[in-house]
Amino acid sequence: MPQDERIKKLASLLHNAEKITVLTGAGISAESGIPTFRGAEGLWRRHRAEQLATPAAFEKDPRLVWEWYDWRRGIIGSKQPNPGHRVLAGWEKRRPSFCIITQNIDGFHRRAGSENVFELHGNIWKVRCTNEGTVFDNNDTPIGTIPPLCPDCGALLRPHVVWFGESLDMGILNNAFRLSGECDLMFIIGTSAVVQPAASLPLAAREAGSILVEINPDTTPLSPTVDYSFREPSGEILPRIDKALKDLE
Ligand code: OAD
Numbered sequence: 001m002p003q004d005e006r007i008k009k010l011a012s013l014l015h016n017a018e019k020i021t022v023l024t025g026a027g028i029s030a031e032s033g034i035p036t037f038r039g040a041e042g043l044w045r046r047h048r049a050e051q052l053a054t055p056a057a058f059e060k061d062p063r064l065v066w067e068w069y070d071w072r073r074g075i076i077g078s079k080q081p082n083p084g085h086r087v088l089a090g091w092e093k094r095r096p097s098f099c100i101i102t103q104n105i106d107g108f109h110r111r112a113g114s115e116n117v118f119e120l121h122g123n124i125w126k127v128r129c130t131n132e133g134t135v136f137d138n139n140d141t142p143i144g145t146i147p148p149l150c151p152d153c154g155a156l157l158r159p160h161v162v163w164f165g166e167s168l169d170m171g172i173l174n175n176a177f178r179l180s181g182e183c184d185l186m187f188i189i190g191t192s193a194v195v196q197p198a199a200s201l202p203l204a205a206r207e208a209g210s211i212l213v214e215i216n217p218d219t220t221p222l223s224p225t226v227d228y229s230f231r232e233p234s235g236e237i238l239p240r241i242d243k244a245l246k247d248l249e
Contacts, residue, residue, distance in 0.1 A: 007237075010228060011244035013185055013211060019097040021183035022088060023201050027190020027216060029106055031082040031235035034075065038192050039218075053163045062147040062156055069159045070143050073124055077141040081112035084189070084234035087242045089113035094249065101176045103191060103198050105161050118172050118179070120198055122161035131155030173197065180204040187213045189234050193220040202226075 001009070014020065026036035047068065051057055058065045089112040092098045099116040100109050105124040109117045127138045129150040136157075138148075148157045162168055180186065180201040193199045202212055202222055212226040215234045223229055230237045 006228065006230075007241055007244050010213060010241055011248055014091070014095070014241070014245050015248045017095070017183075017185040017211075019179075019183040020091070020095055020099075020185045020187070021179045021201075021205065021210075022098075022100045022187040022189060023180075023191065023198065024088075024100060024102045024104060024109070024189045025191025025193075025198070026104060027192075028084050028102075028234050029082070029104055029108055030190065031084065031233055032079045032106075032108060034079060034106055034108075036190075038194075049164055053161075054165055055163055056165075058158060058163070062158075066143070066147045066159075069124065069161075070141075070146060073143065074141050076106045076108075076124060077139070081108040082235040084238045085109055085112035085114070087238040090242065091245075092116055099179050101179065101198075101201060103195065118176050120162070120168055120172060120176060122159070124159060124161060126160035127157040128160040129153065129155055130158050135160050168197065176201055177204055180210075181208045183208075183210050185213070186210045187215065188220075188222060188226065189215045189238075191216070191220070192218075193222040 026034070030036055052065055052068045085108050088100060088109065092114050099118065100114055101118045101120060102109055103121050105119065105121050107123055107125050125137060125139055126135050127148065128135050129152065131150065131153050134152065149155065150157050181204050183205055186202060186205040188202050191198065206212055206225060213228040214220065214223060214226040215230045215237055217231055217233060
């Protein structure tokens, strides 16, 4: 089917869907200038994950881990959400039941205006007390004294993100599986679909009979399973789908 027709078909599915769930990964923020994890320029090529994004690494050298997160906060803070994030924020306002489940910690979906967002891997703009577990918002770039300390008890603060070897928040994960199992249309955008349990969410949606749409310039292990594949950057294709949707509204 020619691309224009596929876009029109998808716009019509979007227009008629009752429950839409979107799963996003690092690729949706790539056009904002945020490096992804895998691939030629990926973060995990240049940094060894186990030296930086693990509880053991933090225990051994909290300053090194915080310097890396402070560097990433500096990059994210200097960039903006892109048209892909903004289109999704617009759909939440216009479609009856719409949510985003993201693996990203950059906070861009909310900055673009999305509200119904489930952050599976935490948020880089939140910090957590290692002693009491209290979570604080912190938007300072640079963060100041490294490593930062809890204003209440003086213990070390850590980034409120999920590290390798740690469990996801069960409440958020349960909601993510429920929303995947209930939707009739799921978008899978900018994820390599290799990290669990996020990579299983589209399978839960598929089992429940949902239509799956993948937006990713590359193929992924999910690609053979999906109904529609758009092999283009999300910041380009989402505005085109949005335009076709607006023609129907
Ligand atoms: P990856 O870096 O593994 O994958 C990014 C995906 O985005 C790849 O499949 C790219 O082809 C695709 N991509 C690149 N540019 C794109 C664009 N402009 N539009 C659409 N897609 C594009 O990132 P994730 O799948 O998000 O976890 O990685 C999952 C998790 O692995 C991360 O949340 C992180 C990491 O370890 C933790 O840190 C816990």
